[in-house]
Every structure is written in C-alpha cells, then in structure tokens.
Amino acid sequence: MRASVIQIAVDEDESVESRRRRVASLVREQAGADLVVLPELWTTGAFAYEEFGREAEPLEGPTYEAMAKAASDAGVWLHAGSIPERDPDGPLYNTSLVFSPSGDLAAAYRKIHRFGFDKGEAVLMGAGAELVTVRLPGTVLGLSTCYDLRFPELFRGLVDAGAETLVVSAGWPERRRSHWTLLAQARAVENQSFVVACGTAGTHAGVPQAGHSIVVDPWGEVLARAGADEEVLTVEFDPGKVATTREQFPALKDRMLGLEPPRRP
Numbered sequence: 598m599r600a601s602v603i604q605i606a607v608d609e610d611e612s613v614e615s616r617r618r619r620v621a622s623l624v625r626e627q628a629g630a631d632l633v634v635l636p637e638l639w640t641t642g643a644f645a646y647e648e649f650g651r652e653a654e655p656l657e658g659p660t661y662e663a664m665a666k667a668a669s670d671a672g673v674w675l676h677a678g679s680i681p682e683r684d685p686d687g688p689l690y691n692t693s694l695v696f697s698p699s700g701d702l703a704a705a706y707r708k709i710h711r712f713g714f715d716k717g718e719a720v721l722m723g724a725g726a727e728l729v730t731v732r733l734p735g736t737v738l739g740l741s742t743c744y745d746l747r748f749p750e751l752f753r754g755l756v757d758a759g760a761e762t763l764v765v766s767a768g769w770p771e772r773r774r775s776h777w778t779l780l781a782q783a784r785a786v787e788n789q790s791f792v793v794a795c796g797t798a799g800t801h802a803g804v805p806q807a808g809h810s811i812v813v814d815p816w817g818e819v820l821a822r823a824g825a826d827e828e829v830l831t832v833e834f835d836p837g838k839v840a841t842t843r844e845q846f847p848a849l850k851d852r853m854l855g856l857e858p859p860r861r862p
C-alpha cells in the first residue's frame with residue numbers, strides 16, 4: 598500500500614479559498630497512491646476558534662465538493678482531514694471525510710474527544726458518538742482526530758471493530774510534539790496496527806504547529822517521519838504485517854479486562 602500524508606501549512610496569511618485550491622491540487626498530484634491523508638481542520642486551523650463559526654460548512658459544502666473531485670481526479674482513497682461541519686439541526690462538529698477513488702463519500706467521522714477543557718473546541722463543537730471504520734482493498738482504516746490520540750480506549754474499540762490501519766488526522770501544537778510521537782508509537786504497538794498520523798505545519802492563532810507527521814508499523818517501528826514544514830510524506834507498507842504481527846506476538850488475545858464475560862485467569 599502506498600500512502601501520501603500531506604502535512605499542510607495552515608497560516609493566517611492564506612485565505613481558506615486559496616488553501617482549498619492548493620490542497621486539491623496537491624491531492625491530484627498523488628495519483629498512483631492508494632491512500633492520501635490530510636490533517637484536521639486545515640481550512641481554518643485547529644486552534645483558530647474564532648473562525649469555526651465563520652467558516653463552518655454543511656457536510657456537502659465547498660470542501661466536500663473540492664475533495665470529492667480531487668479524489669476522483671487522482672483515483673485515490675482520500676482521507677480529506679476534517680471540516681467544521683454545520684449540522685442544520687444541531688451544533689458544529691469537527692467532521693472527517695473519507696472519499697473513495699470514484700469521489701463518493703465512504704465515511705464521515707465526528708471527532709469524539711474535543712480539545713480545550715472548558716473553552717475552544719470543547720465548547721464550540723458537539724461531540725461525535727460513533728466509532729468509524731472504512732474497508733479499503735487490503736486494509737481497514739480506523740478513524741480518529743487529534744486529541745482522540747490521548748484516549749487508548751477509542752483505538753481499542755476501533756481494533757475490535759476490525760481496524761488495522763489507525764488514521765490520526767491532527768492539528769497538533771509544537772509545544773506538545775513529544776507527546777504526539779510517543780502516543781502515535783504507543784497506539785501502534787498496543788494495537789498491533791499501522792498508525793498513519795498527519796498533522797499541520799505553520800502557525801495560526803498564535804499556535805506554532807508541530808508538523809512531524811509520522812507513519813508507524815505494528816511493531817512500533819517508524820516507517821516515515823516529516824519535518825516541521827509543509828511536506829508530502831510518502832510511504833509504502835505491507836498491510837499483511839498486521840496479521841503476521843498479531844499471530845507471532847498474540848498479545849491482543851491475552852486481554853483480561855473489558856471483555857464480556859471477563860476471562861478467568
């Protein structure tokens with residue numbers, strides 16, 4: 598499987614419309630890849646809280662249209678990162694979109710864990726409630742967004758639902774870069790899964806972004822890692838490694854907790 602992880606620079610001096618055009622053209626350049634992954638809230642920036650309401654879109658809004666077309670032009674599976682989604686009957690959501698190579702929506706995932714404690718995203722957006730997996734030829738994606746990375750139970754739930762490649766679409770800040778790398782590797786090792794983690798570069802709302810998107814294999818080895826700036830990280834991996842790792846080191850079968858009924862020692 599060939600994946601392109603597009604670590605977009607999200608800076609205030611570029612308009613949303615111009616960034617949308619630029620990202621669509623970057624996606625088109627990935628023709629030949631099997632999977633392309635974009636970061637969280639790359640239209641506004643994950644920390645540009647004041648922009649969420651201004652730039653919120655219906656699910657099938659301008660970003661959806663541009664990304665559906667880019668996926669079909671390139672003939673790739675596209676995890677198009679997330680948008681601030683305006684639900685006509687509810688609050689805003691931080692919603693990730695996945696398109697098939699024919700440009701059809703294959704999945705939408707509303708971020709479950711909102712960041713900001715008692716401000717920012719945590720108060721401006723509603724919480725998603727459903728785990729989402731997407732079957733691709735050769736692997737099953739499990740979807741997550743940024744702060745979700747800190748909640749291992751979400752990833753274990755995705756694995757229980759069949760996920761083998763855990764995608765983390767993020768806008769992670771430079772200040773906590775060490776957590777990003779450590780948690781991405783931990784999620785890969787404990788779930789014996791690939792982790793494809795795509796962050797943003799640049800600075801928006803005064804928050805420098807970490808960059809350093811990373812792809813980790815089920816043994817915890819780093820297959821590819823980006824630098825701090827905008828970059829397209831390309832990587833080839835064998836999805837069959839999930840099954841061999843789980844067979845050769847069957848730790849997932851030794852779970853004692855969280856299974857019904859509880860296993861006896």
Ligand SMILES: NC(=O)CCC(=O)C(=O)O
Pocket residue numbers: 637643711712742743744745747767768769770773776
């Ligand atoms: N956009 C986010 O979810 C930021 C998460 C973050 O900064 C952290 O977990 O640390």
